[in-house]
Amino acid sequence: MSDVEYLKSLLGVHHDFPKKDVTFLDIFPILRDPAAFEVLITNFLDHLTSHTIPSLEGGKIDVVVGLDARGFLLGPIIASRLKAAFVPVRKIGKLPGECVDAEYQKEYGKDVFQMQVGTIQPGQNAIVIDDLVATGGSAVAAGELVAKQGGKTVEYLFIIEATFLNARSKLDAPLYSIIQADG
Ligand SMILES: O=P(O)(O)OC[C@H]1O[C@H](OP(=O)(O)OP(=O)(O)O)[C@H](O)[C@@H]1O
């Protein structure tokens, strides 16, 4: 079994959660298996360090943006290994100080994301990371927050991509996913 097949085999599959007709894919079993979690982090880092990200134009990744809540499990470790800053995007009302806002529609609802002003400097290169991309609504909103601060999103990274919802077509930078789910 390949590394990716092994990661895929660990995912929890929950029908009709959190509402009817949504099949929820649970990444937590990967985090309960230290060897699998290392495979996961190594996959992201190999991609980020060996692959040329076209929109990075030879520059470095300055900021790793992690999305509330499961992007927080991945972002800090990737940022630390890249020697980049970690910046959280949180659901509205959770971050102190002045914030920029972006409203979004996701697979099973509507929400508002926020980022603290001054956490990305104009011209900095950012990647956005989360556990799963479904419709892409949350990723698009995160990209808007990066842009509002003058930053540039050079890539969006996810453990799982629900390919049938075609989030790629909505994003302003390439999408990288380790596991593709087609239905
Ligand atoms: O591509 P989209 O349609 O926007 O859906 C993807 C988002 O939905 C999930 O988070 P959720 O909003 O359930 O929040 P949580 O991490 O706080 O549970 C997931 O972790 C992504 O952030």
Ligand SMILES: Nc1ncnc2[nH]cnc12
């Ligand atoms: N199907 C799904 N599984 C896990 N997280 C999600 N976020 C949005 N859709 C999801």
